[in-house]
Amino acid sequence: MILFQQLINGLMLGATYSLVAIGYTLIFGVLGLLHFAHGEVLMAGAFMGLYIILWSGLPLYITLPLTMIATGILGLIVQFFAIRPIKKDYHLAPLLSTIGVTIILQHLAIKIFGGYGTRFPDAISTKIYKFGALTISSDSLLIFGIAVMLMLVLYFFIAKTKVGRAMRAVAESHLTAGFLGVNVDRIVLITFGVASALAGAAGVLVGIAFHTITPFMGLTFALKGLVVMLLGGLGNVVGAMIGGLILGLAEVSSVVLIPSEINLQDVFAFGIMILILIFKPEGLFGTRVSKR
Amino acid sequence: MLSIEGVSSGYGKILAVKDVNLLVEEGEIVVLLGANGAGKSTLLRTISGAMKPKSGSIIFKGQRIDGKKPHLIVKEGVVQVEEGRGILSRMSVKENLDMGAYLRSDKDGIMKDLERVFQKFPRLKERLNQNAGTLSGGEQQMLAIGRAMMANPKLLLMDEPSLGLSPNFVELIIRAIREFRDQDGYTILLVEQNAKKALDIADRGYILETGRIVLEGTAQDLLNNEELQRAYLGRDAKTRED
Numbered sequence A: 001m002i003l004f005q006q007l008i009n010g011l012m013l014g015a016t017y018s019l020v021a022i023g024y025t026l027i028f029g030v031l032g033l034l035h036f037a038h039g040e041v042l043m044a045g046a047f048m049g050l051y052i053i054l055w056s057g058l059p060l061y062i063t064l065p066l067t068m069i070a071t072g073i074l075g076l077i078v079q080f081f082a083i084r085p086i087k088k089d090y091h092l093a094p095l096l097s098t099i100g101v102t103i104i105l106q107h108l109a110i111k112i113f114g115g116y117g118t119r120f121p122d123a124i125s126t127k128i129y130k131f132g133a134l135t136i137s138s139d140s141l142l143i144f145g146i147a148v149m150l151m152l153v154l155y156f157f158i159a160k161t162k163v164g165r166a167m168r169a170v171a172e173s174h175l176t177a178g179f180l181g182v183n184v185d186r187i188v189l190i191t192f193g194v195a196s197a198l199a200g201a202a203g204v205l206v207g208i209a210f211h212t213i214t215p216f217m218g219l220t221f222a223l224k225g226l227v228v229m230l231l232g233g234l235g236n237v238v239g240a241m242i243g244g245l246i247l248g249l250a251e252v253s254s255v256v257l258i259p260s261e262i263n264l265q266d267v268f269a270f271g272i273m274i275l276i277l278i279f280k281p282e283g284l285f286g287t288r289v290s291k292r
Numbered sequence B: 001m002l003s004i005e006g007v008s009s010g011y012g013k014i015l016a017v018k019d020v021n022l023l024v025e026e027g028e029i030v031v032l033l034g035a036n037g038a039g040k041s042t043l044l045r046t047i048s049g050a051m052k053p054k055s056g057s058i059i060f061k062g063q064r065i066d067g068k069k070p071h072l073i074v075k076e077g078v079v080q081v082e083e084g085r086g087i088l089s090r091m092s093v094k095e096n097l098d099m100g101a102y103l104r105s106d107k108d109g110i111m112k113d114l115e116r117v118f119q120k121f122p123r124l125k126e127r128l129n130q131n132a133g134t135l136s137g138g139e140q141q142m143l144a145i146g147r148a149m150m151a152n153p154k155l156l157l158m159d160e161p162s163l164g165l166s167p168n169f170v171e172l173i174i175r176a177i178r179e180f181r182d183q184d185g186y187t188i189l190l191v192e193q194n195a196k197k198a199l200d201i202a203d204r205g206y207i208l209e210t211g212r213i214v215l216e217g218t219a220q221d222l223l224n225n226e227e228l229q230r231a232y233l234g235r236d237a238k239t240r241e242d
């Protein structure tokens, strides 16, 4: 029965990984760029959510979209000022620039919020549901539910809308997309906005799940998102969705199956990453990366 | 309709197109010939805005388009079928055709053009929901051309549309290009390796050699040009033997 609660926890954790990884993979898809600062956008989202709730007392269903808009705009700013102006001819330059953004965002956060943990307000009143011997907290259900809903909306957006189709075209080839009349720069910008909005949502959900947020929380999620992106296949959005859930479940199982004083969760996660890199570098579901 | 004046273009410091002057009048098929690496694709990419010319100007319908972004040039009606077809291989045939009409919002016109595409290439209708990456080379070329039709082009730039196709498909594509001029009112700038076939349907032609135009004339003159026959038309005859 504990296993069942763990299963829900695994899905909850995994769904937040999925949200981060989708953003990574969208950006990797259209630019072939590892957006290192993506974890810091999540962190920024967590703090924005926190202050929206503290200052305005707005309920979660308003706080979440507001946070997504705010981090979405942050993503646009990052792309416009730190990535777009950089010549693509120098391979490492955009990556280094996003690392710079990481440091800047992190230190701004330390300056503003302090370098210690801040308690995330209870955005929802936690209920414990009991089904016979089963107990499930409403938090984990809600987080999982919101994450899945966001993923479904994103999936619809990419599969069915004109902008979504243009994003897929840009991910296949900038040249071809341009010849079809797509404003490639704008689509890349929108992609950053969408990815960053999802990261912001993940930040709020992580805040609710873990109750404490810090300016350093970005790194963990950035790295987990990276593992999930590799697991799902570079640029493969559906792969990132499924990959996140797989990683979440795997981490939780590792805790259940290998009880240990020290936390082996991360050993497990990054062990998986190395195994993928060795045996299945294209990921479980195949890569979808632009041939630019 | 299209006037290229003193255009140089290239990669980094290397110029692949040097001081090119080229004219395409409305309603013409103009063919651009040249060996591999002569700079034909570079010139087309420069016209379409994927590359900025280093110097010179490109004028379409009286307006300068050099330096404009590709999507704005498509908006003017200059549409390119790129070398290697540029199929979006992870999308369905239908989605590829929809992407062709990306900048349009005239639903009726789009529907009409879709019908025209199916009329010209019935095979695409059969494959409509298939993944475009699974099409044969010939079918992909039909899709690339059909997709360009969906953009309602005024000037169609075609970069080696018959490359790698079987003789039947080559005939089909060549016929489609001639009909574009004669029935659909498109103006066409055609890059071809298949010099004889291209000159047979073209009005005029240019020969590009290491980035420079070395010869130009009516298609008839070029077909009769002895030097050209040795350089290009002879090789055609040979490829047809094997």
Ligand SMILES: Nc1ncnc2c1ncn2[C@@H]1O[C@H](COP(=O)(O)OP(=O)(O)O)[C@@H](O)[C@H]1O
Pocket: B011, B016, B034, B035, B036, B037, B038, B039, B040, B041, B042, B043
């Ligand atoms: N992306 C590129 N980067 C650098 N040089 C290129 C690139 N594409 C083409 N070139 C060079 O430019 C010249 C012209 O190429 P291209 O325009 O493709 O010729 P063509 O289409 O006539 O075969 C060639 O020397 C080729 O090697």
Ligand SMILES: [Mg+2]
Pocket: B040, B041, B042, B083, B159
């Ligand atoms: Mg070429």
